[in-house]
Amino acid sequence: MAIALLITTLGFATLIFVQEAKSPPLIYGAYYAGTMVALYLGVRIWLPHADALLLAVVTLLTGVGLVMIYRLTFDVPGVENLATTQAGWILVGSAALVLTMLFFKNYHRLFNYKYLLAAVAVGLIASTIFFGYEVNGAQLWLRVGPVNFQPSEFARIALIIFFAGYLADTRDLLAATSRTILGVQIPALKYFGPVGLVWAASLGLLVFEKDLGSSLLFFAVPLLMLYVATGRIAYVILGTLLFSVGAFATYLLFDHVQVRVSAWLDPWSQPDTGGFQIIQSLFSIADGGITGTGIGEGFSQAIPEVETDFIFSAIASELGLLGSTALLLAFLVFVYRGIKISLLAADDASKLLAFGLTAMFALQTLIIVGGVTKAIPLTGITLPFVSYGGSSVVGNFVLTALLLLVSESAGRRVAEEAPDEVMEGQAA
Amino acid sequence: MNTQLRRTFYLFSFGFVLLVGVMAYWQVYAREDLTNHPSNGLQSRRSQETPRGLIFAGDGETVLARSERAGGNEYERIYPEGEVFANIVGYWSNRFGASGIEIGQNNNLSGTGEPETLDELLNQFSGGPETGNNVTLTLDPELQRAAYEQLAQSNTGRGAVAAFDPETGETLALATYPSYDPNVIVEEGFEEISNEPDNPLLDRATQGLYPPGSTFKVVTAAAALQAGVLPTDRFTDDGTYETPGYSFGNYRGKKYGEVTFAEALVFSINTVFAQIAVDRVGPERLATMAREFGFGEDYEDYPLYVAPSDLGLPPEEWAQGNTAPISFGQDRVVSNVFEMGLVASAIANDGDMMQPRLVREVRSSDGIILDRPTPRTLNEVLPTETARTLNDMMQGVVEDGELLAAQIEGVEVAGKTGTAENPQGQPHSWFISFAPAEDPEIAIAVMVENGGIINENGEAETPALTIAGNLMRTYLDRPAPAPPSQQPANPPGIPGGGVGGGQPDQLSQPATPPQPAAPTPVDPFAPFRNAAPQQQQPVQPAQPPASQQQPFQPVPRRSGAGRMRAKLQL
Numbered sequence: 001m002a003i004a005l006l007i008t009t010l011g012f013a014t015l016i017f018v019q020e021a022k023s024p025p026l027i028y029g030a031y032y033a034g035t036m037v038a039l040y041l042g043v044r045i046w047l048p049h050a051d052a053l054l055l056a057v058v059t060l061l062t063g064v065g066l067v068m069i070y071r072l073t074f075d076v077p078g079v080e081n082l083a084t085t086q087a088g089w090i091l092v093g094s095a096a097l098v099l100t101m102l103f104f105k106n107y108h109r110l111f112n113y114k115y116l117l118a119a120v121a122v123g124l125i126a127s128t129i130f131f132g133y134e135v136n137g138a139q140l141w142l143r144v145g146p147v148n149f150q151p152s153e154f155a156r157i158a159l160i161i162f163f164a165g166y167l168a169d170t171r172d173l174l175a176a177t178s179r180t181i182l183g184v185q186i187p188a189l190k191y192f193g194p195v196g197l198v199w200a201a202s203l204g205l206l207v208f209e210k211d212l213g214s215s216l217l218f219f220a221v222p223l224l225m226l227y228v229a230t231g232r233i234a235y236v237i238l239g240t241l242l243f244s245v246g247a248f249a250t251y252l253l254f255d256h257v258q259v260r261v262s263a264w265l266d267p268w269s270q271p272d273t274g275g276f277q278i279i280q281s282l283f284s285i286a287d288g289g290i291t292g293t294g295i296g297e298g299f300s301q302a303i304p305e306v307e308t309d310f311i312f313s314a315i316a317s318e319l320g321l322l323g324s325t326a327l328l329l330a331f332l333v334f335v336y337r338g339i340k341i342s343l344l345a346a347d348d349a350s351k352l353l354a355f356g357l358t359a360m361f362a363l364q365t366l367i368i369v370g371g372v373t374k375a376i377p378l379t380g381i382t383l384p385f386v387s388y389g390g391s392s393v394v395g396n397f398v399l400t401a402l403l404l405l406v407s408e409s410a411g412r413r414v415a416e417e418a419p420d421e422v423m424e425g426q427a428a
Numbered sequence: 429m430n431t432q433l434r435r436t437f438y439l440f441s442f443g444f445v446l447l448v449g450v451m452a453y454w455q456v457y458a459r460e461d462l463t464n465h466p467s468n469g470l471q472s473r474r475s476q477e478t479p480r481g482l483i484f485a486g487d488g489e490t491v492l493a494r495s496e497r498a499g500g501n502e503y504e505r506i507y508p509e510g511e512v513f514a515n516i517v518g519y520w521s522n523r524f525g526a527s528g529i530e531i532g533q534n535n536n537l538s539g540t541g542e543p544e545t546l547d548e549l550l551n552q553f554s555g556g557p558e559t560g561n562n563v564t565l566t567l568d569p570e571l572q573r574a575a576y577e578q579l580a581q582s583n584t585g586r587g588a589v590a591a592f593d594p595e596t597g598e599t600l601a602l603a604t605y606p607s608y609d610p611n612v613i614v615e616e617g618f619e620e621i622s623n624e625p626d627n628p629l630l631d632r633a634t635q636g637l638y639p640p641g642s643t644f645k646v647v648t649a650a651a652a653l654q655a656g657v658l659p660t661d662r663f664t665d666d667g668t669y670e671t672p673g674y675s676f677g678n679y680r681g682k683k684y685g686e687v688t689f690a691e692a693l694v695f696s697i698n699t700v701f702a703q704i705a706v707d708r709v710g711p712e713r714l715a716t717m718a719r720e721f722g723f724g725e726d727y728e729d730y731p732l733y734v735a736p737s738d739l740g741l742p743p744e745e746w747a748q749g750n751t752a753p754i755s756f757g758q759d760r761v762v763s764n765v766f767e768m769g770l771v772a773s774a775i776a777n778d779g780d781m782m783q784p785r786l787v788r789e790v791r792s793s794d795g796i797i798l799d800r801p802t803p804r805t806l807n808e809v810l811p812t813e814t815a816r817t818l819n820d821m822m823q824g825v826v827e828d829g830e831l832l833a834a835q836i837e838g839v840e841v842a843g844k845t846g847t848a849e850n851p852q853g854q855p856h857s858w859f860i861s862f863a864p865a866e867d868p869e870i871a872i873a874v875m876v877e878n879g880g881i882i883n884e885n886g887e888a889e890t891p892a893l894t895i896a897g898n899l900m901r902t903y904l905d906r907p908a909p910a911p912p913s914q915q916p917a918n919p920p921g922i923p924g925g926g927v928g929g930g931q932p933d934q935l936s937q938p939a940t941p942p943q944p945a946a947p948t949p950v951d952p953f954a955p956f957r958n959a960a961p962q963q964q965q966p967v968q969p970a971q972p973p974a975s976q977q978q979p980f981q982p983v984p985r986r987s988g989a990g991r992m993r994a995k996l997q998l
Binding site for chain 1: 429430431432433434436437440441443444446447448450451452454455456458459462463465467468469470473474
């Protein structure tokens with residue numbers, strides 16, 4: 001707990017220090033700080049057994065994100081208020097977190113509606129084809145009244161709930177199969193079918209919509225969940241093979257994939273076109289060195305989309321290797337707590353839910369950070385909690401809420417068992 | 429199930445560790461390569477957003493360059509003294525590159541060098557502003573202004589002055605005319621300035637190469653003294669000097685009869701010097717002496733580019749017809765005002781040439797001394813005795829030659845004139861000198877391009893002599909001697925080099941290389957390619973003449989030797 005508070009304080013300290021230095025609307029900082037503290041206290045009271053450290057990490061990440069967004073946009077005409085907007089989204093996210101906790105305190109009810117959720121998820125993804133509009137070459141956005149949102153951010157969570165519920169029911173059946181094709185055990189279509197169908201549908205749609213980052217996530221997360229559920233490494237191998245084939249096929253089929261890959265393989269030969277963004281990102285990162293240029297002293301504004309997908313480059317530039325490593329560690333702490341929640345959870349569905357959410361969070365971080373550092377081809381997704389983006393922030397708050405709920409039930413169970421152990425000990 | 433959970437966690441952890449590794453690769457290992465990548469514009473943007481250090485003249489008060497906030501985070505460079513110091517201070521332009529001290533001392537001025545004080549180290553760690561260091565030059569601002577004005581008022585309005593403190597090697601003045609306003613360069617006036625006919629971007633003091641004419645006779649005289657010729661040795665001048673295929677005469681075709689060596693210097697008798705060079709010194713010893721004086725040297729520790737002076741052919745290939753005119757600074761001999769100033773300096777300093785210096789000290793923005801080079805002998809050119817003898821002979825030039833324009837009340841002045849023929853028209857007017865002769869405080873070289881205008885009597889004007897005299901009086905704060913009578917500043921027969929009688933036949937023409945009254949740029953970019961850090965498209969205006977192309981190294985290599993570094997702050 002002490003660590004949690006320390007990290008929270010650190011997050012605020014960084015935030016407040018910089019905000020004072022740059023004289024932004026402090027009132028929003030106060031709102032933000034108040035919200036997060038209230039949220040933290042609320043969770044402590046409402047869910048006393050939940051893992052509140054998650055919120056501390058969320059506070060740190062959103063805080064760093066706010067600072068960077070403010071720093072990157074406060075003097076750019078047209079987007080001066082982006083940080084304020086983001087603070088608003090954090091407020092909305094916090095509300096979503098509270099609502100999720102209130103309505104789904106017994107989250108097991110969700111598993112009863114898994115097919116409905118799956119349908120809604122696929123529907124959400126498909127909706128952008130008909131109602132969405134295009135941003136940066138990908139049609140991922142829906143306009144609902146005054147608010148634009150990216151449905152795939154929410155569809156992910158719904159799909160993970162579906163997979164968790166379904167796999168928990170059928171994991172034994174999926175694992176214990178005797179049929180083999182070419183030496184590989186293949187489960188009965190009857191059990192595998194629904195998973196495969198939803199999987200293929202969502203994936204197909206996303207690829208069709210050119211949302212490469214989400215496609216990658218939607219592919220990898222269910223695969224990992226399948227592996228965890230069945231304990232069969234064969235699924236992973238098979239999936240990886242499928243992925244390779246699929247990736248190659250999309251490479252051949254879609255121009256924009258080819259552009260991305262060539263920009264990854266050799267950005268230097270096209271510094272003003274396809275490679276521009278990644279090269280500017282690398283320049284900024286390198287400019288940071290070990291200790292960074294200091295906040296406000298870097299030039300990462302040169303990177304297109306720096307406040308969303310490329311915010312990590314800006315952080316690496318201004319906080320250096322030390323800062324970026326610390327941030328990655330914060331993500332890792334979140335992932336660690338998520339896995340721990342999953343380990344402690346009582347039933348399979350909860351385990352799979354917690355794991356699925358954590359895996360998505362972890363992979364999303366790895367994919368975008370890997371992308372901006374040219375470790376893997378760049379795919380446009382957000383850095384959870386840090387990047388600017390309403391849908392992403394709210395979606396990740398809901399994700400955190402579900403993790404907290406799972407940890408609450410797990411924590412309560414552990415707390416109930418602990419006295420028994422003590423009594424047993426005394427008895428012995 | 430828990431086993432798989434743990435395994436995937438290890439997988440994720442591995443992924444994160446891998447990413448930290450990737451970050452370390454970019455931010456530490458590959459950092460330098462990326463920073464210096466030609467597409468990387470971050471450094472030049474940073475240089476715009478950091479105030480550069482101040483540049484002061486030698487009085488420590490006159491500001492030659494400062495950075496001023498131009499709105500937003502950007503700074504612009506202001507040059508309060510404008511054209512007068514432009515050839516030295518140079519300019520720092522984001523579009524047109526940089527020159528002069530601005531680039532030569534860029535490591536200090538930009539504040540991007542290694543941190544040298546605790547403050548700078550802390551700033552570097554905290555990412556605070558790294559204000560550039562302040563650079564104080566050795567220039568005497570009053571002398572520099574006077575030199576600039578004198579050149580401006582000279583008969584052709586083209587020329588250069590170099591003045592040194594012989595004992596320390598400090599550059600007191602380094603003026604060239606015409607010059608340009610660096611403030612205009614920075615404001616996009618580069619094209620216009622570089623197209624002006626008189627080539628104001630050329631620093632005539634350090635980069636222009638001209639035949640030195642009779643001023644070179646002091647080098648020949650030094651070689652002769654070393655070869656055992658005494659000032660009292662007698663030689664006969666019959667008006668011409670014959671070599672196979674050539675014959676050379678004296679200024680205005682004069683005939684002097686029997687003269688001493690000292691008198692030959694006073695009257696600048698070409699034929700006697702030709703005799704001495706051919707019969708007593710020989711090409712090898714003359715060339716060696718010239719090299720000792722710095723011919724062929726580019727003074728790489730000097731923060732400005734100095735075009736090396738040159739004798740033309742290697743001495744093994746000199747025929748008599750080369751040696752003779754070389755002895756009085758013609759043939760293919762080329763030099764510049766900077767070099768000839770150092771020649772005078774070395775003689776003045778009892779034969780020791782000091783390392784020429786332009787930077788007196790470097791201080792951090794909060795006033796801590798970071799670097800203060802100490803005077804250091806560059807080369808022991810002549811033994812003290814020989815230098816003293818030559819000094820006396822040069823005093824004779826001013827006194828016995830009655831060079832009134834160069835004389836100073838109560839002070840002995842040593843000097844040597846030159847009227848150097850060149851293919852571009854009227855001869856260049858030269859004068860090198862130092863004073864007070866017994867304990868010199870200033871050595872000076874002046875050249876007025878095509879200033880030796882020859883009148884109908886065959887006499888050449890001597891604007892360089894007048895300028896040098898005025899400047900030395902300014903520097904020593906002494907008046908001119910009361911003129912005994914109205915006398916022409918140029919007594920007949922005294923100055924002059926190879927004018928008249930020279931170049932008797934066509935054969936000598938090809939031996940004279942086309943010399944740069946206004947050198948034509950060959951590749952204006954060549955000197956500065958890859959040399960201006962942080963500039964994507966550097967443009968360097970001034971270029972060594974075609975005959976002197978050498979890779980331009982504007983950033984001085986720090987030798988460390990002879991430099992006192994105040995490192996106690998760390």
